[in-house]
Amino acid sequence: MNFKTKHYQALMIGCGKMGGALLRQWIRSEAVHYTVVDPTLPELPNGVVGYDNADALKSKKFDIIIIAIKPQMVETILPDYANLLSEDGFVISMAAGCSAERLQTALKTRAIIRIMPNLPSFIGKGVAGLYASPECSEAQKAVSLDMMELAGTAVKVDSEDGLDRITAIAGSGPGYVFEFARTYVEAAESLGFSREQARALVLGTIVGTIEMAMDSDDDLETLRNNVTSKKGTTEAGLKALNADMGLSQKLKQTVDAAYNRAIELR
Ligand SMILES: NC(=O)C1=CN([C@@H]2O[C@H](COP(=O)(O)OP(=O)(O)OC[C@H]3O[C@@H](n4cnc5c(N)ncnc54)[C@H](OP(=O)(O)O)[C@@H]3O)[C@@H](O)[C@H]2O)C=CC1
Ligand SMILES: O=C(O)[C@@H]1CCC=N1
Structure with a gap:
């Protein structure tokens, strides 16, 4: 200090x-x-x-x-x-x-x-x-x-x-995470949960998962694999989420767009 x-x-x-x-x-x-x-x-x-x-x-x-x-x-x-x-x-x-x-x-x-x-x-x-x-x-x-x-x-x-x-990663980052959480809550509602239940389920899952990762020396791929049983539910979900690399591409586009905007604001 x-x-x-x-x-x-x-x-x-x-x-x-x-x-x-x-x-x-x-x-x-x-x-x-x-x-x-x-x-x-x-x-x-x-x-x-x-x-x-x-x-x-x-x-x-x-x-x-x-x-x-x-x-x-x-x-x-x-x-x-x-x-x-x-x-x-x-x-x-x-x-x-x-x-x-x-x-x-x-x-x-x-x-x-x-x-x-x-x-x-x-x-x-x-x-x-x-x-x-x-x-x-x-x-x-x-x-x-x-x-x-x-x-x-x-x-x-x-x-x-x-x-x-x-700026593109951490400054704007909470915006990406809030948007991810918001759409995740919407998806939970589509499975029949109330808004309140969906919010508690989603935010609780995100907090627990992130805190576990912060506490762990394992890489994120290993941690993900620990959830993913062969031919199980997570594998099915992950295939829909990123098997075509759609999520990876979207996130790359997201940080590139934010970085480019920071350059424009110089
Ligand atoms: N929000 C975020 O997550 C982050 C923001 N930043 C940066 O922080 C800065 C502020 O952003 P943010 O807090 O989101 O924006 P806000 O609009 O919430 O805050 C800006 C404030 O400045 C005030 N203001 C406008 N004109 C004047 C003036 N003449 N004199 C003094 N104050 C004035 C605004 O008042 P009024 O509303 O009446 O116009 C407002 O309260 C930006 O430069 C942004 O890039 C950086 C990192 C993260
Ligand atoms: O969106 C913005 O421009 C500001 C900077 C990072 C977060 N909010």
Whole structure:
């Protein structure tokens, strides 16, 4: 933990689904004090100060500016905040795809940490990527890593392209998993279960299976084979699911499409 060495003032610009999820975990450390600006201010955790516009901040300085608005809004919104960063301050951006260069231009500063969190950060089980521009100090990198580890686990990457690839796997990943779970529940309903029963059966099965895999040294193929009796029910189900490699192709197309979109957002 590098928080101990200093007390930080942080400004979060935008506090929607992802910013709000991270903030919920970040406030567990008292080393950083958070101020939020968002036109539709959500209910904020205790101790967080919120404004619906930046007017009240004009004479303030922040050690960290956190970007939690959409990547498409960076050029319109951020220039108003360029004077609010302290001289040795730095920026943490979660805006998907948006390059450090765009942020450097919009905020007139060099030290940029790009993060790619995911939504399970809400419960402290996020998986995040972290990239630091060469101008960031070791202390800035360390504090950012501490913050991400409050919300789950973090993987450091040494290129922005690496972060865009993490976006396609982990940033967007919960969306794929929710969609898989949603269609699985629909399929369970088609076998006669109520929505409530189907949800309990499907989510319970997914959680148990994933926790077992996380606990195991066996590869995923072996674990799958442990469920699959010769000429049994699972074999029949799996044949329908992926014998033609349809699922494999779909998932490849899925991550490629997300990665390509991150490239477009650069
Ligand atoms: N959702 C996710 O799972 C992930 C999102 N991200 C990134 O996080 C960022 C935010 O995404 P997400 O939380 O999903 O989106 P949200 O729309 O939920 O959050 C964005 C917030 O910014 C607010 N906002 C709009 N205009 C301004 C302004 N002028 N000043 C301050 N705040 C403003 C929005 O308010 P209003 O609603 O009123 O417009 C909204 O509350 C994006 O860059 C995205 O790429 C990264 C990883 C995962
Ligand atoms: O869909 C998006 O663009 C954002 C980034 C990753 C998850 N949500």
